[in-house]
Structures are given as structure tokens and as C-alpha cells.
Amino acid sequence: MIIDVLKLRQKGKKEENIEFLFDISPDLLQIPSAVFSTQGKICALVEVYDNEVYVSGTLTYQVTAPCSRCLKQTVITQTVEFDERFLPESRMDEEEDLALIYKRDKIDLTDYINELILTDLPISVLCKEDCKGLCPQCGMDLNTGDCGHHIE
Ligand SMILES: [Zn+2]
Numbered sequence: 001m002i003i004d005v006l007k008l009r010q011k012g013k014k015e016e017n018i019e020f021l022f023d024i025s026p027d028l029l030q031i032p033s034a035v036f037s038t039q040g041k042i043c044a045l046v047e048v049y050d051n052e053v054y055v056s057g058t059l060t061y062q063v064t065a066p067c068s069r070c071l072k073q074t075v076i077t078q079t080v081e082f083d084e085r086f087l088p089e090s091r092m093d094e095e096e097d098l099a100l101i102y103k104r105d106k107i108d109l110t111d112y113i114n115e116l117i118l119t120d121l122p123i124s125v126l127c128k129e130d131c132k133g134l135c136p137q138c139g140m141d142l143n144t145g146d147c148g149h150h151i152e
């Protein structure tokens with residue numbers, strides 16, 4: 001996940017649209033039995049200025065996890081919008097977040113994107129908003145019917 005700022009400058013480009021896919025580290029997932037079921041995708045506009053670079057766009061990724069109530073495998077697609085300013089090393093003292101500092105005219109988005117995913121990830125997954133879950137007594141999926149144990 002590297003943006004080569006020097007190359008953009010050499011091409012005389014002030015802005016460029018980028019699009020790429022990347023593997024997401026499974027370590028980011030906190031939901032039990034969850035997996036990232038597709039690669040992450042970034043679509044962004046890179047704007048190059050003399051002493052800073054703006055990157056704005058969307059990050060899309062997919063998580064497959066058991067529904068936290070009924071355990072049915074559920075796929076959720078997350079889209080995160082972002083808009084960030086990255087600074088060169090020479091302006092390091094103006095920015096506390098090291099993920100937003102780039103070195104030798106190359107922006108490594110890895111830490112920044114991981115952070116975005118971490119803040120965006122839901123803590124649990126539901127197959128649908130009103131999932132009824134499983135009967136605590138017999139384990140029947142209450143979305144499919146009533147086992148009779150359920151007391152209103
Ligand atoms: Zn469910």
C-alpha cells in the first residue's frame with residue numbers, strides 16, 4: 001500500500017486516482033470466528049502539493065462471521081470514507097500521528113488503513129436487525145419458528 005509521491009511529481013501530476021486491493025491482517029478482527037472474506041479495496045484521489053499530500057476516498061471490505069444471536073454465517077460489507085493529509089518527514093513536528101508522516105517521498109498507507117479498519121469494525125455481527133436468536137432451552141433457531149419454550 002505505497003503511494004510513490006516522487007513518481008507522481010516526476011510525471012508532473014498534481015492529482016491521480018488510485019485503486020488497489022490488499023490483504024487485511026486477520027489480527028485486526030476481534031469477533032470470534034470472523035474472517036475477512038475478501039481483500040480490502042481502496043479507491044482514492046491523491047493530491048500532491050509541494051509539502052503535503054492529500055488522500056481522500058473510500059475503503060471497502062467484507063467480513064464473514066457468525067450472527068451473534070443465531071450463529072448463522074453472515075456477510076457484511078463495510079464502506080469507510082476517509083480524507084487525510086500526509087506530511088513529509090521535514091514537517092514531522094507538526095503531526096503527532098506517525099501513520100500520517102511519509103518518508104523519502106513514499107506514503108505507506110498500511111498503518112493508516114489498519115487504523116481505519118480497527119475503528120470501523122463492528123464488535124458483533126447480526127444476520128438481520130431483528131434476529132430472534134436461538135432458544136436458550138432447546139437451541140432452536142427462533143427465526144424459523146416457535147419451539148414453544150419462548151415465553152413472552
Ligand atoms: Zn441471526
Ligand SMILES: [Zn+2]
Nearest residue numbers: 135138147149
Ligand atoms: Zn426451545
